[in-house]
Amino acid sequence: xxxxxxxxxxxxxxxxxxxxxxxxPSFDVTLxxxxxxxxxxxESTWDDFKVTMYGTDRVLDALHKVxxxxxxxxxxxxxxxxxxxxSDAMRINGRNRLACKTLLKDLDTSKPITVEPIxxxxxxKDLIVDMEPFFQSFxxxxxxxxxxxxxxxxERLQSAEDRERFDDTTKCILCAACTSSCPVFWTDGxxxxxxxxxxxxxxxxxxxxxxxxxxxxxxxxxxxxWRCRTTFNCTEACPRGIQITQAIAEVKQAILSRKV
Amino acid sequence: xxxxxxxxxxxxxxxxxxxxxKTTAGGRIAPQYRRxxxxxxxxxxxxxxxxxxxxxVLIVLIFGHLTVNLLVGEGIHAIDFGFVAGKWADPFWxxxxxxxxxxxxxxxxxxxxxxxxxxxxxxxTRLWLKIVLFAAxxxxxxxxxxxxFTFNPCPVVNGVQLPGGFCPAP
Numbered sequence: 001x002x003x004x005x006x007x008x009x010x011x012x013x014x015x016x017x018x019x020x021x022x023x024x025p026s027f028d029v030t031l032x033x034x035x036x037x038x039x040x041x042x043e044s045t046w047d048d049f050k051v052t053m054y055g056t057d058r059v060l061d062a063l064h065k066v067x068x069x070x071x072x073x074x075x076x077x078x079x080x081x082x083x084x085x086x087s088d089a090m091r092i093n094g095r096n097r098l099a100c101k102t103l104l105k106d107l108d109t110s111k112p113i114t115v116e117p118i119x120x121x122x123x124x125k126d127l128i129v130d131m132e133p134f135f136q137s138f139x140x141x142x143x144x145x146x147x148x149x150x151x152x153x154x155e156r157l158q159s160a161e162d163r164e165r166f167d168d169t170t171k172c173i174l175c176a177a178c179t180s181s182c183p184v185f186w187t188d189g190x191x192x193x194x195x196x197x198x199x200x201x202x203x204x205x206x207x208x209x210x211x212x213x214x215x216x217x218x219x220x221x222x223x224x225x226w227r228c229r230t231t232f233n234c235t236e237a238c239p240r241g242i243q244i245t246q247a248i249a250e251v252k253q254a255i256l257s258r259k260v
Numbered sequence: 261x262x263x264x265x266x267x268x269x270x271x272x273x274x275x276x277x278x279x280x281x282k283t284t285a286g287g288r289i290a291p292q293y294r295r296x297x298x299x300x301x302x303x304x305x306x307x308x309x310x311x312x313x314x315x316x317v318l319i320v321l322i323f324g325h326l327t328v329n330l331l332v333g334e335g336i337h338a339i340d341f342g343f344v345a346g347k348w349a350d351p352f353w354x355x356x357x358x359x360x361x362x363x364x365x366x367x368x369x370x371x372x373x374x375x376x377x378x379x380x381x382x383x384x385t386r387l388w389l390k391i392v393l394f395a396a397x398x399x400x401x402x403x404x405x406x407x408x409f410t411f412n413p414c415p416v417v418n419g420v421q422l423p424g425g426f427c428p429a430p
Contacts (some may be wrong), residue, residue, distance in 0.1 A: 122290050133293035184378055189293040223295055226304035229378070256309065259302060 024054045024098055029104055030112040031062050033074060035085040036123050044123070047071070048112060053104050059092055059115065060099040076127035083239060086175030090127050091116040096177040118180035118187060124205035134176045137192045139199035155208040169202040169247050172238040178234035178244050184227050191227045193220065194234035194244045198223035204254060216255045225252050307370050314367045321360045345413030354408055361404045369397045 027051060048064045060081055065072045079085040081100045088099040093107060093114055107113055121129040130158055147156070163230040172195060178183050179193030204212040219225045225248055234244040315330040329343075330336045372393055380386040 130290065132288050133290065136289055136293070187381060188380055190295055220302065220305055221295075222304045224304070226308045227378075229374075252308070255305060259305060260309070 002164060005013075008255050024056055025182075026052055026054045027104075027109055029062060031059075032112040032114045032146040033063075033066070033126065034114070034116040035074075035126055036117075037125055037225060046114075047074075057104050057224060058100055059090075059097070059102045059107075059113065060088060062113075063099060063115070074127075075125045076216040084173060086173035086239075087244045089118055089177040089180070089239070091118055091176040098175060098177070101239050120180045120182070120186045121176070129176075129180075131176060133189055134179055134193065134195065135174075137179075138174065138199055139194070141196050141203075141215050142211060143199040143203065145203065145206070145209055146214075148210045152192055156208045158206075158208055163212065165207070165246060166202050166205040169198045169205075169240050171242050172198050172202070173240060174199075175239060177233040177237040177239055178242075179254050181233040181237035183231060183233065184229060190223045192221070192224055194248065197225055197228075197248050197251055198242060198244055201251055212254075213258070216258060218252070219251055220255050220259075225255065228252075268338065307373075311367060311370060314363045318360070318363050318367060321356065325360060341413070344387060345411070347407060348411045349413075358408050361408070365397055365401050365404075369391070369393060383388065 004230065011183070012114045031049045031051060032048065033047050034044055034045045049070050051062055051065045051070070053062050053065070063076055065077075065148050067076075076088065076099070078088040078100060083098055083101040086098070089096060091097075091114075092099065092102055096118055099115070104113070114126065117123050117127045117129050123129050123130065124230055139230060154260070174195060176195060178198070179195045182194055183193065183237060197219060200215045203209045204215050228245075228248045230245055230249070232245050234248075235246075236240070238244055266267060348357070373390065376386055376389045376393065380389055
């Protein structure tokens, strides 16, 4: 079929200088992706991909374009693609970001945009890392409600003020951007990491929970909160804007006021 | 701890210290990430607290030291062997300088200890760096303490007095 379909006439008269309604500026970007495939080589390499993207596109859209149109072997994780599931945390231009929340137009598109896997966790392929050590620390702080009182017949009520106490740390989506931005975690991976402490904080300061003491005891470990050097990397990296360093400081205070 | 029955899970370790892959998914975790059991005691908490408290005290001690030595009276021009000898004849300054020596050395040592913990990648490197660090600290603290308490401004060597205009004739 060669006949071109005519666009339906616009219902609104636009002056000529405004141009098409949905016109979005487009630009060329170079995506410099860290590649690793243990079946081929133990060495990681950089691959450059040049793609034409639009002002509304995110780094994730560029990765999609690369994977779908240029090189299908590029591997990365993403699920919801809307900043909720926490699957696509990666190091973009040296900073831990969610690829689905980072607009290309906010980056310097005159230079190649580097995309690497998050640091400190074992890389499995390209941008995919083994999250198991991260989740193990998360499990160790018992991120679930422990209540020894009577089971209520309805819901467990809580005042708005009590809920507000830990509101910030309920926002965590477990993307590992914070833990993998922490220099202490990079060294040996022994530190519990910011994400585990944030999720402990969420229950330690919950008035309905009874196992705060146990969680404080767990985080009083030599690899616990005392390894935090307050470099604020985690707070800077958090795609949810959680004040992580402050949450860690509050857990430190809680341990101190319990022990001293 | 309060009476709750739930056992906190540890990476790859059950309560008996055995690696238990069933309960903790320890088998799926790369070995270098596995924590080697829980640490008993509050050493890291106390060292964290010591850093804050000694830091605050050191600010007072060091700025007091600098003010008295460099600003008060003739200031920097008054400093000589006799000035130091005069200060250490006073128990107040002996205690002041002793506190400054001990707090500064322990504060600095603890800081370097955490840097070694954070940046040394191998356990053997860590061990050797810490041995050197603690040995150096011990030597400086012992030597400094000895000097503060046994300082003699008018030493007599082989019956001859060493120079010092303020010393009484032997």
